[in-house]
Amino acid sequence: MRSSLRLRAGLLSLAIFAAFLLLWQVAVGGIAKTEAMDPEYAALMGQSATTGKSAMPGPLDVGATIWKHLKDPFYDRGPNDKGIGIQLGYSIGRVALGYLLAVAVAIPIGFMIGMSPLMSQALDPYIQILKPVSPLAWMPLALYTIKDSSLSAIFVIFICSIWPMLINTVFGVASTRREWLNVARTLEVGPVRRAFTVILPAAAPTILTGMRISIGIAWLVIVAAEMLVGGTGIGYFVWNEWNNLSITNVITSILVIGLVGMVLDQMLARAQRLVTFPE
């Protein structure tokens, strides 16, 4: 029964995809010759004027563009013409750097706050105020102080990734079961060993949930940040192709951004499964 459900779901998925492509093709395809005009003028105006074809590319055009990018993802022909692989590489690099920095800061600090009710209450207002700030609002401040657009993007990733991880670490650490802590106490386990052998494993699933939320937010924010700072990256690529009026490239980027985001999320989901313990 289980495999048949998966099979049917897969078939349905494919059917939806096919229907979508068909609709898309029909919607953007030409209807008929619209009006008679001078052939030279018609050539100048393009298909949208002569056959009523939409300026929106069809699935076949996008398919061709994807194929082109797949064939040569890493070319570099100057600052405004780089392969999509290179642009993605820049974005992933920035996200990785900002995110890992955030991990390195949020988890130890979260541990400290979670273990101390005093710190928890003292720092709570700051966290509550800073958490809802859109990460892009930090950008001018980052550009002014860091004076480097690429580093500013990394800082923005850092600042947006830190909050979910911090809050989840605090929560996970603070809600370590009393009985497990009592086991450590009756065994005279020292504070450092207790942190690594009891609190960390107990809080790990919650911490990983925070890390998973963070990577999702970081990948959302990098596109916007790169649109602002420009130069390189998939966000810059999207904006550049919009300026080039290359809708096929924009659609391709949307697909690629979605795929990479999914992979990042799945990686964290797998890590989460590794540290989750059944009770």
Added chain:
Amino acid sequence: MSKLLPFVRRSGSTAPDQNAGTKRMSSSEKFISIEGIARRYPAPGGKQTTIFENLWLPMRRGEFVCMIGHSGCGKTTVLNILAGLEAPSEGVVIVDGKAIEGTSLDRAVIFQGHALLPWRTVLGNVAYAVSSRWRKAPKAEVEERAKKAIATVGLAGSEHKRPSELSGGMKQRVGIARALSIDPKILLMDEPFSALDALTRGTLQDEVRRICVETGQTVFMITHDVDEAIYLADRIVLMTNGPEAKVAEIVENPLPKDRDRTQLHHAPGYYAIRNHLIDFLVTRSKTMRDAMPASYDPRHPSVVRPSLSEADAAAIGSEPPAKRA
């Protein structure tokens, strides 16, 4: 009938004899001495709620003591203070000549809800305790000790299972193995079997009794199961209802050290002690809190040794059904 005679001779009445067996424990006998401890919590309105106060209790080495009382009388608090998990508001606990300060590996706790670390295997859980006791021991020695403790509770072969794969009884066995693995001077048990079904509880009681008799372990156990207390304990401490609970009396178990759980209810003296305990829980735990007898001395609560009751005589008079068959 001859083996009944000591009980018959002590007292003919069904009422507990206040003078029977009241000899005080000499100070050299005291292995553990709870001396005047109290536990108070701040209550709304700047007042204080006293859970219990002026609680005195000595224990001998190798003795099995059960504490019985209704919920809210502070049984668990007494155990937590003995374990060092809580500090008393007043008074001290002296173990082996030293006042206790905080927790110690000499006092192992078996928790009510097993408290196993779910991310560790059975072996991992026990080895965690062993490596805490012997910090510098090589891994092989730690595992060997852990495996020995696991075998003692009859779980050999399940070393690599996780707690989630075990039944409730098996989990509590691991909890017992973890406590035993560190060779504690005292075993503290907080209603260890209350979450288990009757059959599993019975077998685990047998195991605990066997292990404690074999190793001469000193045990302090909290329970609200009268039969469990009668089967396991040498002495049973009765607490009045809380708040402001007191040790009402200490009941000495008249049953012989060599007990068989299945034949327990045929043992002479069984009904006397059982009726005495149940009477206490039903009525006297409340009446004694409200009005303590004038002669009550919190440092030396009366020691009671229930003597043979009519019910016992009746039970023995007609041969036990098992023997008749």
